Amino acid sequence: METDFLYRQIADPIEQQILTGILPTGTKLWSLRTLSREYGISQNTALNVYYYLEAKNLIESRPQSGYYVKYSPIKKVQQASLPSPRAVLADDSYWVHSVYQNIGQDHPLAMAHPGEALLPIAKLNKALIQASRSLQGSGVLYEKPEGNAELRKQVARWSFPLREDEIITTHGCLNAISLCLLSLTQPGDTIIVESPVSFGMLQVAKSLSLKIIELPTHPEYGISLLALERNLKKRRIAACLFIPTFSNPLGFCMSDEDKWKLVQLCEKYQVPLIENDINADVHFGKKRPKSCKSFDKSGIVLWCGSVSKTLAPGYRVGWVAPGRFYHEVLKTKIQHQISSTSITQEVIAHYLRTGRYEHHLRKLRVSLQAQLLHFQKAIADYFPRSTKVTSPQGGFTIWVQLHKDLNTLEIFEQCKKYDVSFAPGALFSLQHLYSNCLRLNFSLGWNSEVEEKLERLGEILKKA
Known part of the structure; x- marks a missing residue:
């Protein structure tokens, strides 16, 4: 069989494993050398397998690290914001103060800085x-x-x-x-x-x-x-x-x-x-x-x-x-x-x-990219089905858009009882916008406790 079709024979089963969750988001795939040896193909054909999956947005290449599963079934925020053109000044200091109370917590989902484990x-x-x-x-x-x-x-x-x-x-x-x-x-x-x-x-x-x-x-x-x-x-x-x-x-x-x-x-x-x-x-x-x-x-x-x-x-x-x-x-x-x-x-x-610093950044980037994928998958698994998220190519935060009838300021108050935090979307504007949105900090060391907090937040959102 010709090489052009051979790479599809190998890529299609991998694609199915990704779509069905057998290969979950964040999984590191085989190296080109290992893939070549396991399937008896050239490294060029192995590269075409990954190029094909990458073009379908199922996997991604990380510099000096290899290929990882990227697929997440969650919907993306795709529309531009439409604030009023008028100049305004409002007061939301109470809510901002409440969010800043998360400084010093072990798992501050509301803040935008890396967790201690990554420093x-x-x-x-x-x-x-x-x-x-x-x-x-x-x-x-x-x-x-x-x-x-x-x-x-x-x-x-x-x-x-x-x-x-x-x-x-x-x-x-x-x-x-x-x-x-x-x-x-x-x-x-x-x-x-x-x-x-x-x-x-x-x-x-x-x-x-x-x-x-x-x-x-x-x-x-x-x-x-x-x-x-x-x-x-x-x-x-x-x-x-x-x-x-x-x-x-x-x-x-x-x-x-x-x-x-x-x-x-x-x-x-x-x-x-x-x-x-x-x-x-x-x-x-x-x-x-x-x-x-x-x-x-x-x-x-x-x-x-x-x-x-x-x-x-x-x-x-x-x-x-x-x-x-x-x-x-x-x-x-x-x-x-x-x-x-x-x-x-x-x-x-x-x-x-x-x-x-550069050595530290190389490790930090790999960790944060993996954690973003974990967060996207957890949101897809635990949050309401109508949830949409951004897909940042860097940084520390992910923007979550919920059903238009939800008010994340009210939900923020409820979450305090359960030791779960986030930054309500209304804080990011002076025009009373984004009340159905929230921001999460994905730059924490991923572990079972972080996942449990996201699962708990998802349960609260579903009941709201």
Whole structure:
């Protein structure tokens, strides 16, 4: 039989095993060499077997790891959001406070950071001892306002062509965003965000008395550039604030072409673009997606990042490359903070310099991708049949869309009794949208306890 038909003879039974659950989601498949030996075929034919299954979205290739079962029968969120074009400011601080009460829990499904099991705590502890020995005064003295020189150097090297003197360190990414907004806006100014968007960023804007326009946003492709330009033409916008790469909560990643167009629009209308790039290191593809900052030729982009989502949430180490607004942001930092924490900056600089960060990220990406598949399968198994989810290609969160009559704020209150948490969808907008949605953190170490919590949540949703 010809090779073109032979690979189908082998692929079809594997496909059936995947569809029937004999090979469940997340299962690692045979290596090409093993598949070739077991079936007496060439490695080229074995590769065609996996290419065929991959084209049907049943399996996926993970860099330096192999092929894994990807199939999940759950439906995907496919429609773009449609927020009102008006600028609004609302108060949902009670609910946000309730969600933040999950910080410190063993299995915080409501939060958006990796579980303790995925962090290199022992190695960070050793680096912390080394930092205390190498720093002047063992790290108890003030750092320069710009931040640790070695950290700025390593961030510049790690990211893309930036210079050390273009970077300012901060207390995490949200602090970087706060400094940017403080530097660029006045109370009553209007900014533009995607929708749904991180409630942390909404809370910062609310604290500064800013008006907010939410843009229509597609769960796979990102913000509507047409809607953005309409708003930029119509009114004065003080700043745009976006998460173009693996957004929170939808998980979309804008294409390089759309990121370039976004930067061009901001340059055309002279509106600063604050880019939250905190999730870009956790990609499930072959390489880190480009940032908007990489397309910035005029300094219009203020690029914000951190290791709070990848390496050490409690260290609160972040940074910003403010472009042409460098002096304004540095002045704001001096006025509000003076300097950043010396010793934790030194630890992160060490991790970047020695290559340990990249080594850690390789393992983290593989773990998170597997856990996403586990979460998707658990949602398919335990949640109501009408449930839809996003399919992020990176990051830490999955967006869940339930029947339109469900209210996840009410369900959130019920779940407290059962020690189950999530972030209600209404928190991710100021327009009383997404009441039938919720966000889950899939970056926990997958185990029976996490699965039990998802099963319990599914039972509550079915009864609601």
